[in-house]
Amino acid sequence: MTRIDHGPQRIVCLTEETTEWLYLLGQAHRIVGISGYTVRPPQARREKPKVSAFLTAKIDQILALRPDHVFGFSDLQADIAAALIRAGVAVTVFNQRSVEEIFSMLYQVAAMVGCADEGLAHIAAMRARLDAIRAEVAALEAAGKRRPRVYFEEWDEPPISGIRWVSELLGIAGGDDIFPELAAQPLGKDRTITDATEIIRRAPDIVIGSWCGKKFRAERVAARPGWQGVPAVRDGQLFEIKSADILQPGPAALTDGVEQLHRIVRNWMQQHA
Template sequence: MSLTPGPQRIVCLTEETTEWLYLLGQEHRIVGISGYTVRPRRAREEKPKVSAFLNAKIDRILALQPDSVFGFSDLQADIAAELIRAGVQVTVFNQRSVEEICSMLYQVAAVVGCTGEGLAWIDATRRQLDGIRAAVQALQAQGRRRPRVFFEEWDEPHISGIRWVSELLGIAGGDDVFPELAAMPLGKDRIIADGAEIVRRNPDIVIGSWCGKKFRAEKVAARTGWEAVNAVRNGQLFEIKSADILQPGPAALTDGVAQMHRIVIDWMQRHG
C-alpha cells in the first residue's frame, strides 16, 4: 500500500502558504489558517481560523492535532516556540526577496510531494516576470524613462517597501526612491522619520499598501509640503491591496507585480 508523502494536517499561520497549497491542489491537507487570509477567498469558508499574525489560539491549534505548522518570520517566533514545546513540528520561513520566495515555494511543494508541480509554477512565473522586464526595456529603448516610485507600507509613521516589494517594483519598471531601506527586514528599520525627505526625493508615483488599512489618496495629497511632489501634482497616487503585494508568496509574484507594472507602464507611455 502506498502512502501519501508529507504532512496530512497542516496549520498555516500566514496567507502565502495557504494560497500556495490551494494552487498545488493540496488544500485537503490544511486544517487551520490565519484569520487574515483572503487568498483564496474560499479558504475562509472552508478552514478554521486559528491565528492572527502576532498571536494564535494555541489550544485550538493543538486540538486540530496538526502534524506540521507553517509560519513566517521572527515575528511568529513566540508562537512557534510554544507549539514546539507542545510537541508540534513547526517550520518558520523568513523569505524577504523574490528568490527567497521562490525557494520557500519549492520547499513547501517538496514537503507535500508536489515538487514537479511546484517547479512548473515557479518556472512559468519566472517567464512572466521576464516578459514584464522585456516590456519595460522596449519602452526604455524608445527613450521613455523609468519613474521614481515611493512605495508606502504604512502611513503613520511612514514605512517604505520591504525587499521583495522593491525588487518587484524594479522588475515592473519603477525605481524605488528608498532603495537603501528595502534591505532592512524589519518595519521599524524602514521608518522614514522625516516626511520632508520623501518630498525631497520627489517620487513620480506613490503606491500605498497600508497593511490591511484602506489607502487614502486624498490624505496623502493633503500632507504638508506634498503639493510640490510630482506624484501629487499629476494625480499619480495608487493603492495595491496588502494581500496582493505584502504577502511573500504567489500573490506578490503574480497579481502584485502585475498591478505595479500597469501603473508604471501607463506612466512611461505618457512621459518621455
C-alpha cells in the same frame, strides 16, 4: 489509482502565502487551520478554521486540530512557534524577504508535500512572466521612455517604505524605489522614514500605498503639508495595491502584485519621455 500523500497530512498555516500555495498545488485537503487574515484564495476562509492572527495564535485550538506540521513566517512569529514546538508540534518558520527567497520557500513547501514537480512548473510560469515584464520595460526604455521614481508606502503614521521583495518587484515592473537603502532592512521599524520631508525631497513620480490592513487614502496623502509640489501629487499619480496582493511573500506578490505594479508604471512610462 490510489493517491499517496507524502509529507505532512494536517497542516496549519499561520500566514496566507502558504495557504494560497497549497491550494494552487491542489493540496487544500491537507490544511486544517489558517490565519484569520487569509483572503486568498477566498474559499479558504469558508472552508478552514481560523486559528491565528499574525502576532498571536490560539494555541489550544491549534493543538486541538492535531496538526502534524505548522508553517509560519518571520521572526515575529517566533513566540508562537516556540509554544507549539514545546507542545510537540513540528514547525517550519520561513523568513523570505526577497523574490528569490520567495521562490525558494515555494519550492521547499511543494517538496515537503510531495509536489516538487508541480511546484517547479508553477515557479517556471511565474519566472517566465517576470522575464516578459522585464522585456516590456526594456522595450519602453529603448523607445526613450524613462523609469519613474516610485515611493511605496506600507504604513502612513509613521511612514514606512516597501520591504525588499516589493522593491525588487517594483524594479522588475519598471520603477525605481526612492528608498532602496531602506528596502534592504527586514524589519518595519528599520524602514520607518523619520524625516518625512525626505520623501518630498526625493520627488516621487508615483506613490503606491499598501497600508497593511486598512484602506489607502490618496486624498490624505495629497493633503500632507508640503506635498502639493510632489510630482506624484501634482499629476494625480497616487494608487493603492491591496496588502493581500503585494505584502504577502508568496504567489500573490509574484503574480497579481507585480502585474498591478507593472500596469501603474507602464501607463506612466507610456506618457513620459
